[in-house]
Amino acid sequence: xxxxxxxxxxxxxxxxxxxxxxxxxxxxxxxxxxxxxxxxxxxxxxxxxxxxxxxxxxxxxxxxxxxxxxxxxxxxxxxxxxxxxxxxxxxxxxxxxxxxxxxxxxxxxxxxxxxxxxxxxxxxxxxxxxxxxxxxxxxxxxxxxxxxxxxxxxxxxxxxxxxxxxxxxxxxxxxxxxxxx
Amino acid sequence: xxxxxxxxxxxxxxxxxxxxxxxxxxxxxxxxxxxxxxxxxxxxxxxxxxxxxxxxxxxxxxxxxxxxxxxxxxxxxxxxxxxxxxxxxxxxxxxxxxxxxxxxxxxxxxxxxxxxxxxxxxxxxxxxxxxxxxxxxxxxxxx
Numbered sequence: 001x002x003x004x005x006x007x008x009x010x011x012x013x014x015x016x017x018x019x020x021x022x023x024x025x026x027x028x029x030x031x032x033x034x035x036x037x038x039x040x041x042x043x044x045x046x047x048x049x050x051x052x053x054x055x056x057x058x059x060x061x062x063x064x065x066x067x068x069x070x071x072x073x074x075x076x077x078x079x080x081x082x083x084x085x086x087x088x089x090x091x092x093x094x095x096x097x098x099x100x101x102x103x104x105x106x107x108x109x110x111x112x113x114x115x116x117x118x119x120x121x122x123x124x125x126x127x128x129x130x131x132x133x134x135x136x137x138x139x140x141x142x143x144x145x146x147x148x149x150x151x152x153x154x155x156x157x158x159x160x161x162x163x164x165x166x167x168x169x170x171x172x173x174x175x176x177x178x179x180x181x
Numbered sequence: 182x183x184x185x186x187x188x189x190x191x192x193x194x195x196x197x198x199x200x201x202x203x204x205x206x207x208x209x210x211x212x213x214x215x216x217x218x219x220x221x222x223x224x225x226x227x228x229x230x231x232x233x234x235x236x237x238x239x240x241x242x243x244x245x246x247x248x249x250x251x252x253x254x255x256x257x258x259x260x261x262x263x264x265x266x267x268x269x270x271x272x273x274x275x276x277x278x279x280x281x282x283x284x285x286x287x288x289x290x291x292x293x294x295x296x297x298x299x300x301x302x303x304x305x306x307x308x309x310x311x312x313x314x315x316x317x318x319x320x321x322x323x324x
Contacts, residue, residue, distance in 0.1 A: 047292045053257035054288055057237055150258045152191070 014102060018135045030131070034138045041142020042149070049147040052076055062173055065151050066093050069144060077143075078102075091173040095144075100167040102140065106133060108164045133161055137169075144169060183266045183315050184249065185210040188287060190299060191259030193218055197302045201315055214263050217243045217251045221261055224253070238284075239277050254280040260287070266318075279318055286310040 017040065021033040052073055059065045070082035074097075084096040137159035145157045153173055160168040188197040198214065200207050220243040240253035243263075250271065254262040262283060264276065290296065290307035 043294075043298075046298055047294075050256075050258055050260075050291050051288045054284055056257060058255065058257050152259055 011102060011105065014136065014139060017139065022135055030135070034135065037135070037138040038142035038145070041139040042146035043142075044139075045143035045146025045148075046150045047146075048073075048077075048143065049150040053151070059151065062091070062153055063087075065148060065153055066095075066171070069147060070095060073147060093171045093173070095169045095171065096166065097169070098166045100140075100165060103133065103136065103161075103165050103167060106136070106164075130161065133164065134159065137161065137167065141169060144171060148173075182268060183264060183318050185214065185263075185265040186283070186311065186315065187211075187214040187261075187263040187265075188302065189214075189218060189261045189263065192299075194299060195301065196260070196299075197307075199308070199311065210265055213246065213249060213251060213265055217253060217263050218261065220244055220251075221253050221255060221263075225255060239280060241273070252276050252280075254284070256284065262287070275318070279314065282314045283311065286314065 017037060021036055022030060026033040026036065053068070056068070056072075059068065066085070066087075070085050074080065074082050078097075078101045080097075080101075082095045083098045084094075086094040086096070141157040141159055145155060148155050148171070155171050155173045157169055157171050160170060182202070184202050185198070185200045187195065187199075190196050198211060200210050221240060224240055224243070238254055238256055240255055243251045243253045245251070249265050249267055250269070252264040252266070254264075256262075262280060264279070286307060287302075289310075290302050290304050291298070293304060296302065296304070
C-alpha cells in the first residue's frame with residue numbers, strides 16, 4: 001500500500017520549520033537553529049533509510065552506499081537521481097543535483113550570480129538571501145547524514161549553493177572503513 | 182511452531198524479544214538468541230566461498246540445537262532478526278517469507294516518530310502485527 005503526500009504540504013512544512021527555528025525559537029542564533037534543523041533531518045534520514053534499504057542486498061563498501069543514495073534514495077524522495085557524483089577516492093563525495101526540488105520554488109536574487117568582493121549594500125543583501133537559502137539546506141544535509149549513519153558510515157555533510165537552483169552536497173566520510181557488525 | 186522472536190540492534194542491544202510459548206523457559210530462549218548473535222558475526226565476517234550470495238539479508242539456518250532451529254536475518258542497517266522454532270521440517274521459502282513480513286512490520290514500527298532509535302520497541306500495534314504473522318506460520322509448514 002503506497003501512501004501519497006502532497007508536495008506543496010511538504011514544501012510548506014519545510015519552509016515553516018526553517019522559519020520557526022530561525023525567527024522563532026533561536027531568533028538570533030543561526031548556528032543553533034541550523035544544528036536543530038539538521039538534527040531533525042538526521043532522525044528523518046535514519047528512519048527513511050530503514051524503509052528504503054528493505055529489499056536490497058547488503059552494501060559492500062562506502063561507494064555502494066553513496067550510489068544507493070544517489071540513485072534509489074534520491075528517486076524515492078525527489079523522483080529523480082543525483083545528476084553528478086564526484087569523489088576524491090579518499091572519503092569525500094560531492095553529490096550534485098542540477099535542480100534541487102525543495103529549492104525550485106525559491107526566488108534567486110539576480111545579484112547573487114555576480115561574483116567579486118564588492119563592499120556595498122547590495123553585496124550585504126546578496127549575503128542575506130544566500131544565507132536564508134542556505135538555512136533550507138540543513139534539513140537535506142541531515143537526511144543524508146542520518147541515512148549514512150544508519151548504514152554504519154559516520155560522515156559530515158555540507159551544502160554548496162553557488163549556482164542555484166543547482167545544489168552540491170559535500171559528504172565527508174570520517175570513519176574510513178566499512179564496518180559489518 | 183515459532184517459539185521465540187528477537188530483534189537485536191547493531192550494537193547487540195535487544196530491541197524486541199518475544200516468546201510465544203509458556204511451557205519453555207524464557208531465559209533459555211534468550212540464551213539461545215544470545216548465542217546465535219556470535220554465529221551471525223562469524224557468518225558475516227568470514228563468508229564461505231561456496232555460499233551463493235554473501236550480501237543477502239537472509240542468513241539461513243544458524244545452528245540447530247537439540248529441540249530448536251534458529252534462523253537469522255541481517256538488514257542493511259545492521260539490525261538482526263532471530264527466529265527460534267521447534268518445527269523440524271520447515272521450508273526455507275517459508276522462513277524467508279516470514280522474515281520479509283517481519284521486516285515490513287519492523288520498518289513501520291521504527292518509522293514511528295516517538296520511537297527512540299536504540300531503545301526497545303514498545304508499540305502495541307507492532308506486537309499485534311507480529312502475532313498475526315506468527316500465527317499462520319506453523320499451519321503452513323505442518324502440511
